[in-house]
Amino acid sequence: MSENPDPAPVVRRVLAAKALRCLADGFVSLLLPVYLLQLGFGPVQVGLVATGTLLGSGVLTLAVGLQSWRFNFRTWLLASAALMAATGIGFAVVTDFWPLLLIAIVGTLNPSAGDVSVFLPLEQALLAQVVEHRRRTAQMARYSLVGTLAAAVGSLAAALPTLAAGRLGMSETAALQGMFVLYALLALAAGAVYRGLPAAPVADAPAPRGSLQAARKRVYLLAALFSLDAFGGGFVVQSLVALWLYQRFDLAIATAGAIFFWTGVLTAMSYLVAARIADRFGLLNTMVFSHLPSSVCLLLIPFMDTIGPVLVLLFIRSALSQMDVPTRSSYVMSIVPPAERAAAASVTAVPRSLAAAASPMLAGYLLGISPFGWAFIAGGVAKIVYDLLLLGTFRNVRPPEEEATITRKAS
Known part of the structure; x- marks a missing residue:
């Protein structure tokens, strides 16, 4: 058996590429509804495009994950970066609704503040392969931290089209299209980073299989529960929250960008806290008991009549709602065999x-028929039900390292 190489260069490249991708996602998630409205489309069509991006990403992610054993991680990540670049160019040059919807479905555009893409499971499985299990949660937190901070900076970049239109004499549409070109360039930069990854980062890693076997029932049950959480989260993706703020309070896009920058910073900081809490109270408890109060905040937002209380609730939610991201990733990676992680x-x-x-x-x-904010109510209820079901179903399923700690304390 050959000696495994230092994982640090692999980790650095994954984090650098993650930062580039999330920087692009940060401004695109805010500019996407503005761009579509500028082209003459309504809220329902904006929602359709957001739905198309998520639907296409889901199908692509599942297909790549189940076929990941056919090629190494570097090949899959390079192909995904090429698709991301093509998506940006497509949105920059196409202005008709149905072709744009098609590009949204087959491409990598992300209307959410979080990382929802084919890259995510590939990068997570790669990190789980090269990082020791005792450092896995901390590394997943670092992975999420880098992405969220980059997305927060990207939110500030959403103000660039307004500045370009005012100072360079460009039309607003042309300035927005330029941002999609920037999205494509960042994808190419991420591809250049992926190119430096080794084909086989761990010498003695087990060969990935084509499908789930030992962990099939457990993973499918988790997927069903995560689907409920995702369904609730889809009501409040960043693009649509920005649209609601624009409709309800006439909020400028530059102001929205600043708001989402700070929500992103709060979310990023929460990842570091989540890793420490998980070490003390366990991964599952951290996931559930940080998520529940954030969902209550969603329920309260529509009842606020002024922007101030809305921002307070958004900031509280941002500080809590994503603490389950690194812990969830670590939990899934720790309760399945290494060969089935991808x-x-x-x-x-x-x-x-x-x-x-x-x-x-x-x-x-819902935004088209009422400015009240029913989407927040629907999202909050779905997420609370998810938290309770997750806790009830998996309270006795612990990662091996947590079981070992409990055994030591009991003895």
């Missing part, structure tokens, strides 16, 4: 696209 990551990540695909369309419809 498939498990895909099957449990797909609900963040597939199950969430219907709700943005419904949220767009």
